[in-house]
Amino acid sequence: MAFEGLADRLQGSIQKIRGKGKVNEADVKEMMREVRLALLEADVNFKVVKTFIKKVSERAVGQEVMQSLTPGQQVIKVVKEELTELMGGEQSQIAVAKKPPTVIMMVGLQGAGKTTTAGKLASLLRKKHNRKPLLVAADIYRPAAIKQLETIGKQLDLPVFSMGDQVSPVEIAKAGIAKAKEDHQDYVLIDTAGRLHIDETLMDELKQIKDLSSPEEIFLVVDAMTGQDAVNVAQNFDDALGVTGVVLTKLDGDTRGxxxxxxxxxxxxxxKFVGMGEKMDALEAFHPERMASRILGMGDMLSLIEKAQTNVDEEKAKEMEKKLRTASFTLDDFLEQLGQVKQMGPLDELIKMIPGANKMKGIDNLQVDEKQLGHVEAIIKSMTMKEKEQPEVINASRRKRIAKGSGRTIQEVNRLLKQFEDMKKMMKQMTNSQQKGKKRGGLNFPFMQ
Amino acid sequence: MSFFKKIKDKLTHSQDTMSDKFREGLTKTRDNFTTKMNDLVARYRTVDEDFFEELEEILFEADVGFETIVKLIDELKMEVRRQNIKDTKDIRGVISKKLVEIYQGDDDEENALLQLQEDELTVILFVGVNGVGKTTTIGKLAHQFKEDGKKVMLAAGDTFRAGAIEQLEVWGQRVGVDVIKHGEGADPAAVMYDAVQSAKAKKADILICDTAGRLQNKVNLMKELEKVKKVIERELPGAPQEVLLALDATTGQNALTQAKIFKEATNVTGIVLTKLDGTAKGGIVLAIKQELGIPVKFVGLGEKMDDLQPFDAEKYVYGLFADLIEDEKAESDE
Structure with a gap:
């Protein structure tokens, strides 16, 4: 049941072609069938797939693929390029009204994640753009939806405007905007109730809110796991309201999207944005190229690199590097390094971002036990300063004490010390060879090899 | 064609509001599907590759699972060769029969019913990803049990999402049942422990447990769910009698992965297909049934308290493919 990426899909048809020299039109057609299946498997709407395939076929039958000696790779390249282009550029800016406050409406189906996204967006506006947002609770239908927004507001220390669930959402929106003006808040985020795109009464309600608040942005919030119906939902909301942007939520799941x-x-x-988790800062800009790779099941190396860059402190890295060269790397440093890896997110997710990782033998079933990291941490923290700096002083009785203190077995303590020793040796070799070799870049941790 | 006759008979003898609801909820789906199918048959005289490709698309549009479609198409192609079918008109019967077969398999109807304990506490655990409608479904289900004269209790096991406990409490008040809760951020397993103890002490018939939505690839959260279930098992042997996976009908191919991983973690016994009143078709349940053997037990057809309907496979399939089956029957009667 494992999903295959486009590269794996094409493998079969490429093998058939191999040895034949150049490919003919029939071969391209066969490859296009695989592209089509890969896209359908990723939940791209079948009509969209159809148009897309037609476009790619034209390019493929033309010079690019048929003249190529590596037609398979060429097809992937063409597909990815077209896909990236179709996905549009990076556009994560948020509009500003000429006269404050700027109004943003959050709309979408039930359970798409509007309320959570409203909170994340407000937090982003404050943090990144230095704005003062007001959250307006206009979902009077779902039980406790208002309470949910209020709780989020409290967590973020942001103001939330609510009037209970007995007042019409239109009234709430109106009063909310007035309140923002009064308090000199420059952004108003209206959290509306989830509704079906075919529910005319409720869609009308949204139109009324739009008419009275003249929002600068109307964000359609869509669950990334949505299937073929996504086109109907998007079309109806856009026809009714004229959405200005889309937020794709729950992209931290394993859907192709x-x-x-x-x-x-x-x-x-x-x-404009993608939701990458339940934490309030898990809202990221949308990257068309990464999304294209993801849809094609080709891994996401860029996100991995970016994660490493944002989470590994540059200064600390340089310091660590020096320690490595002078071989003064201690167990304390090791612990710190572990902490930085942990900050990058759950390890199994990181592994999944490596292109081809899902095809590597064993890795698809690999589940990194985060607890193991915790165990290592406990063991190191049970050591004295001296032990951490000079592990060679750790004798049998010290080992026993450390094991007891950390609640782990002596065997585990031994294993860790052995691993640390091996690592140190390995790093010494590495730094030696690098110093002899060409100039080196900034980051060079063993876990990044 | 005794097979279709059986379905027809069943429906004509048991015309009740429920199958009307099904028809109503699925009208869009059915119209769409049948029109396309008839259109397809009309457009293609001969059964060829293009015909199958288009048939494939019709199935894809209903979010029927990928593997299921591939398998179905393969079987159809074989059948076409075996019976030497050339005219597209002749294949229609084969298609509709195969679709019904996929859904039903060899199971009898028992499978679609909830396993309720007589005179003893039954525990129903709800699981699923974020935003599929677990809490709402629990409210509706509690309402139904209450109407049936059962003593129902709810456990607020979603201690993570802001406002989740309050949401369940509102449902508790609406329906008039007790809600066992701890504060936000509490250990959900501890909530379950208290809930089971309390339900036992108060001699409740049914305890419905809510849990926080979680994406199936979050290993830690899935482990937490396993623990929640273990606590219930320990406090009441044989429980939970039902583990229901709430599934959003708008979900695409990912629903299959959801079902698979939630099944591995909590041994899911049934599915509640929510939000079927939209334009989405929820065809992925075909694949889930076929590949994982998990039956659909309820469908959510709206936001009202009584908009939760027990699932009846024959009626659902009838709702999806009604006209096809009727055409087939008319032809065989001639």
Whole structure:
């Protein structure tokens, strides 16, 4: 049941072609069938797939692929290029009204993640853009939806405007904007109730809110796991309201996210942000190229590198580097390094971002036990300063004490010390060879090899 | 064609509001599907590759699972060769029969019913990803049990999401049942422990447990869910009698992975297909049934308290493919 990436899919048809020299039109057609299946498997709407395949076929049958000696790779390249282009550029800016406050409406189906996204967006506006946002609780239908927004507001220390669930959402929006003016808040985020795109009464309600608040942005919030129906949802919301942008949520799941492509090609509106987790800072800019790779099941190396860059402190890295060269790397440093790896997120997710990792033998079933890291941490923290700096002083009785203190076995303590010793040796070799060799870059940790 | 006759008979003899609801909820789906199918048959005289490709697309549009479609198409192609079918008209019957077969398999109807304990506490655990409608479904289900004269209790096991406990409490008040809760951020396993103890002491018939939504690839959260279930098992042997996975009908191919991983973690016994009143078709349940053997037990057809309907495979399939089956029957009667 494991999903295959496009590269794996094409493998079969490429093997058939191999030895034949150049490919003919029939071969291209066969490859296009695989591309089509890969996209359908990723939940891209079938109509969108159809148009897309037609476009790619033209390019493929033309010079590019048929003249190529590596037609398979060429097809992937063409597909990825077209896909990236279709997905549009990076557009994570948020509009500003000429006269404050700027109003943003959050709309979408039930359970898409509007309330959570509203909180994240408000937090982003304050943090990145130095703005003062007001959250307006206009979902009077779902039980405790207002309470949910209030709790989020409290967590973020941001103001939330609410009037209970007996007042119409239109009234709430109006009063909310007035309140923002009064308090000199420059952004108003209206959290509306989830609704079906075919529910005319409720869609009308949104139109009324739009008419009275003249929002600068109307964000359609869509679950990344949405299937073929994404086109209908996007089309209806766009027709009714004229959305200005899309937020794709729950992208930290393992869905391919083909809905992104469907929505984009139906509405032509930019996907501005993606929701990457339940924490309030887990809202990221949308990267078309990464999304293209993801839809094609080709890994996401760029995100991995970016994660490493944002989470590994540059200064500390340089310091560590020096320690490595002078071989004064201690167990304390080791612990710190572990902490930095942990900050990058769950390890199994990091591994999944490596292109081809899902095809490597064993890795697809590999589940990194985060607890192991905790155990290592406990063991090191049970050592004295001296032990951490000079592990060679750790004798049998010290080992016993450390094991007891950390709640682990002596064997585990031994294993860790052995691993640390090996690592140190390895790093010494590495730094030696690098110093002899060409100039080296900044980051060079063993876990990044 | 005794097979279709059986379905027809069943439906004509048991016309009740429920199958009307099904028809109503699925009208869009059915119209769409049948029109396309008839259109397809009309457009293609001969059964060829293009015909199958288009059939494939129709199935894809209903979010029927990828593998299921590939398998179905393969089987159809074989059948076409075996019976030497050339005219597209002749293949229609084969298609509809195969679709119904996929859904039903060899199971009898028992499978689609909830396993309720007589005179003893039954525990129902709800699991699923974020935003699929677990809490809402629990509210509706509690309402139904209450109407049936059962003593129902709810456990607020979603201690993570802001406002989740309050949401369940509102449902508790609406329906008029007790809600066992701890504060936000509490250990959900501890909530379950208290809930089971309390339900036992108060001699409740049914305890419905809510849990926080979680994406199936979050290993830690799935482990937490295993622990929650273990606590219930320990406090009441044989429980939970049902583990229901709430599934959003708008979900695409990922639903299959959801079902697979939640099954591995909590041994899911059934699915509640929510939000089927939209334009989404929830065809992925075909694949889930076929590949994992998990039956659908309820469908959510709206936001009202009584909009949760027990699932009846024959009626669902009938709702999806009604016209096809009727056409087939008319032809065989001639």
């Amino acid at each position: 083909g809905a992104a492509l469907s929505i984009r090609s139906v509405t032509q509106k930019p996907i």
